[in-house]
Amino acid sequence: MLRLAKSRLTKVSGKVPDNMVFLHADALQLPFQPDSFDTIISLNLLHCIDDVRKLLIGLKNVLSDNGRMYFTTLVKGNRPADRYLKALANAGKLVPRNIDQLRAVFEELHMPIRYDLFGNMVFILTQYNRGMKFRK
Amino acid sequence: MVTIGEKVLSELLSEKVNFRLIEPHIYSVFQDIEVANPYDTQFGHIYDWVACNSLYNRLIWGYSITKFASLARDALTSSGKGYVLDLGCGSLTFTARTYSE
Numbered sequence: 001m002l003r004l005a006k007s008r009l010t011k012v013s014g015k016v017p018d019n020m021v022f023l024h025a026d027a028l029q030l031p032f033q034p035d036s037f038d039t040i041i042s043l044n045l046l047h048c049i050d051d052v053r054k055l056l057i058g059l060k061n062v063l064s065d066n067g068r069m070y071f072t073t074l075v076k077g078n079r080p081a082d083r084y085l086k087a088l089a090n091a092g093k094l095v096p097r098n099i100d101q102l103r104a105v106f107e108e109l110h111m112p113i114r115y116d117l118f119g120n121m122v123f124i125l126t127q128y129n130r131g132m133k134f135r136k
Numbered sequence: 137m138v139t140i141g142e143k144v145l146s147e148l149l150s151e152k153v154n155f156r157l158i159e160p161h162i163y164s165v166f167q168d169i170e171v172a173n174p175y176d177t178q179f180g181h182i183y184d185w186v187a188c189n190s191l192y193n194r195l196i197w198g199y200s201i202t203k204f205a206s207l208a209r210d211a212l213t214s215s216g217k218g219y220v221l222d223l224g225c226g227s228l229t230f231t232a233r234t235y236s237e
Contacts, residue, residue: 001180001184001226002225003159003162004180004184004227005225005226005227005232006161006162008229008232009228009236012233013236017236019138019139019140020140020235021141021163022161022163022225023145023155023162023164023165024158024162024165024166025165025166026165027223031150031165032148032150032221033147033148033149036219036221037220038215038216039212039214039215039218039219039220040222040223041207041208041211041221041223043204043208043224043225043230043231044187044226045224048224067218068214068215070207072203079198081198118198118199118200119197119198120197123203123207
């Protein structure tokens, strides 16, 4: 997949930009130093992960104070496509959740979220501040 | 603009982590074995072709894939001077153009 990404990037811009590098690693065992990143982007990964809580704990560790995280993920949305989502889940291709279930995991980790839901796709933004406790 | 080579990468990685160059611009923290998942196989290519299709996403899932580029742009413009991690970057279908800017 990373070769495909590199190929696509090279096709678009002629080369891999000097400020980018690809690293093959385990998302649930991130190999980075604490506070390494100001921003984390993760598109369409959460619905592939059984243990979202473990993933978020790892991300919090490598995110700098006041850093931002951006996610997108498929969720159940009270739409006909929910049945397709369930079929994909039964085939072991993803983990179906609704936005409330996801939000509960973020909030448990003191990561309040803002989100926009379009169909079955949710776009999530969270800013983590180590001194902040979530309040409803 | 910071050039990310092995020196910067080694500074970002935990001390106990070893990494190796697979090919230019691609590194791995896995040492002796080829680690892969279903997305690295033919399934991944099919998935990439189907799941990244704008019509498929509009009709089935009810959203526009252009929103991914908007999100990536927002993320990059709000990130200041620090490093950005794209976790599970896939094939960069939705983000390659934004990242190349």
